[in-house]
Amino acid sequence: MLRSSWVNLLLSFSFLLHNAPLVEANFFSRILSFGNDEEKPPQPSGARQASGAMGKVGSIIAFDKGVLMAHLANNNRIPLIGVGVGNAPRHHVSALVAEAVQDDKRVRLIDTSHASGNEELVAEGIIAGAERLGQDEKLEVHVVTKVWYTYLGYERTKISVEESLKSFEVAIHHPKVNLRIHVLLHWPKCFDNIEWMNCAGEEEAMDPMVKAAGPDPTKDPENAWKESWKYLEELYLSDKYPVESIGVSNFHLHDVEKMDRFARIHPHVLQVNLWNLLYDPMLVDYCHKHRIHLQVYNAMHGTVVNARRAPHALHHLQKVSNDLTTSAGLPVTPAQTILAWLVQHGVSVIPRTSKLTRLEENSGVVLSAIPALNDEQVEIVANAVEAYLSGEDMEKDIHVSVTFHAISHDIMLYWLGSDGSETRIDHIWKGETFDEVTYPNHRFRTYNAYNKDEYVDHVIDVNFGEHKNIHVEL
Numbered sequence: 001m002l003r004s005s006w007v008n009l010l011l012s013f014s015f016l017l018h019n020a021p022l023v024e025a026n027f028f029s030r031i032l033s034f035g036n037d038e039e040k041p042p043q044p045s046g047a048r049q050a051s052g053a054m055g056k057v058g059s060i061i062a063f064d065k066g067v068l069m070a071h072l073a074n075n076n077r078i079p080l081i082g083v084g085v086g087n088a089p090r091h092h093v094s095a096l097v098a099e100a101v102q103d104d105k106r107v108r109l110i111d112t113s114h115a116s117g118n119e120e121l122v123a124e125g126i127i128a129g130a131e132r133l134g135q136d137e138k139l140e141v142h143v144v145t146k147v148w149y150t151y152l153g154y155e156r157t158k159i160s161v162e163e164s165l166k167s168f169e170v171a172i173h174h175p176k177v178n179l180r181i182h183v184l185l186h187w188p189k190c191f192d193n194i195e196w197m198n199c200a201g202e203e204e205a206m207d208p209m210v211k212a213a214g215p216d217p218t219k220d221p222e223n224a225w226k227e228s229w230k231y232l233e234e235l236y237l238s239d240k241y242p243v244e245s246i247g248v249s250n251f252h253l254h255d256v257e258k259m260d261r262f263a264r265i266h267p268h269v270l271q272v273n274l275w276n277l278l279y280d281p282m283l284v285d286y287c288h289k290h291r292i293h294l295q296v297y298n299a300m301h302g303t304v305v306n307a308r309r310a311p312h313a314l315h316h317l318q319k320v321s322n323d324l325t326t327s328a329g330l331p332v333t334p335a336q337t338i339l340a341w342l343v344q345h346g347v348s349v350i351p352r353t354s355k356l357t358r359l360e361e362n363s364g365v366v367l368s369a370i371p372a373l374n375d376e377q378v379e380i381v382a383n384a385v386e387a388y389l390s391g392e393d394m395e396k397d398i399h400v401s402v403t404f405h406a407i408s409h410d411i412m413l414y415w416l417g418s419d420g421s422e423t424r425i426d427h428i429w430k431g432e433t434f435d436e437v438t439y440p441n442h443r444f445r446t447y448n449a450y451n452k453d454e455y456v457d458h459v460i461d462v463n464f465g466e467h468k469n470i471h472v473e474l
């Protein structure tokens with residue numbers, strides 16, 4: 001079952017990658033239409049238009065030993081589905097990583113950063129996980145780490161990377177681990193207009209040894225990151241460490257475009273906020289043209305974690321999830337639908353979770369079993385995600401319609417809350433009907449209007465957009 005789903009998924013990918021037609025209202029169909037590279041994307045004239053622009057996204061993907069991998073421009077690979085521990089509580093990190101790499105989840109990508117200060121815990125977790133797995137061959141695990149903006153500039157970046165590599169050293173040399181490292185610049189600079197960034201304060205608090213090594217990057221913000229990049233290039237070309245790729249994070253199009261002028265190596269990976277994927281089509285298109293692999297953060301926090309921001313969007317997403325549940329034969333949650341939507345387009349994801357059950361829910365083993373979303377589902381998910389990110393809900397809600405038929409008695413109809421509370425809806429005379437609009441899995445109770453001891457409960461077990469008849473015989 002799982003295997004054939006994987007095969008179907010790959011077939012669908014190759015169909016999407018090579019044959020996707022231009023579908024006017026379909027964001028991802030368009031960004032996957034490899035057919036006409038000459039076609040220039042229209043200039044975006046505003047954020048909401050951007051999801052309709054003809055940017056392109058998506059790396060070529062393939063399975064290797066049951067792990068979905070994206071191919072990078074340097075012909076190395078990166079797992080498409082990882083776990084983010086960069087902002088996870090320290091006491092969870094090692095145990096989570098050890099658990100994530102187990103066979104039922106097979107997570108092979110861990111996202112962290114130098115600024116997170118937990119790289120040695122990541123290494124510890126990878127070793128513990130590999131030892132627990134106990135397989136003969138080395139466990140290939142990829143780690144993404146990043147250089148914080150206070151470490152921009154050649155010498156400072158060298159210090160940051162050397163500290164990261166020192167933290168990973170124990171895993172690099174471990175007989176059971178094949179550690180592959182991806183090093184990114186976390187930000188192009190410290191931005192005075194980003195509220196949580198404290199450019200002067202952070203510089204002030206830097207270790208004197210780092211300050212002495214290289215100039216304050218805030219004094220030359222347009223060039224400090226270029227010096228950092230030169231160091232990353234040397235690191236990558238030196239072959240001294242298992243550095244699989246180098247890349248950048250939170251870079252704007254104008255930053256990466258500058259690399260054309262001075263860089264020997266284009267970034268292999270760009271890690272961005274999910275927001276950029278929908279609203280920054282020029283950046284997405286540039287990445288596609290230069291084969292820069294896109295990886296997104298904020299995939300959960302920007303969407304399902306704040307689902308109340310856009311209740312209509314949630315219902316649309318639930319409908320897609322329910323349909324996928326039916327076709328996959330396994331439960332598919334709205335969170336998984338969003339993750340599948342991303343990875344099915346060659347965009348890698350690094351969701352963070354503190355819950356072991358969610359490690360499995362977000363894992364490649366489970367996500368790979370989700371069938372390829374069709375064009376309509378792709379579009380619905382894109383619209384729902386856009387609604388979450390913009391805070392502007394989808395215009396139309398979707399429902400289930402139900403008709404209650406009072407067959408044997410006059411009945412009283414109540415809606416049942418999840419806490420067991422009852423809300424009275426209507427009195428239905430024997431032989432008459434009552435139409436209600438509701439949602440899947442909502443519950444109702446019908447009482448004999450003259451004897452409250454006689455009642456029957458009803459669960460709405462149909463999907464959004466469907467109709468259900470309920471014949472009440474007491």
Ligand SMILES: NC(=O)c1ccc[n+]([C@@H]2O[C@H](COP(=O)([O-])OP(=O)(O)OC[C@H]3O[C@@H](n4cnc5c(N)ncnc54)[C@H](OP(=O)(O)O)[C@@H]3O)[C@@H](O)[C@H]2O)c1
Nearest residue numbers: 084085086087111249297298299300301335351352353354
């Ligand atoms: N490059 C950058 O500048 C940058 C910026 C931000 C983050 N990151 C990195 O990106 C990684 C991911 O972090 P993020 O901040 O983007 O967070 P995220 O993964 O978008 O969201 C994490 C939140 O989602 C919840 N969650 C996870 N799986 C879920 C599921 N299946 N259903 C419902 N809720 C779910 C988690 O709750 P539970 O814990 O309760 O499961 C947690 O509250 C981290 O490594 C982080 O360091 C990078």
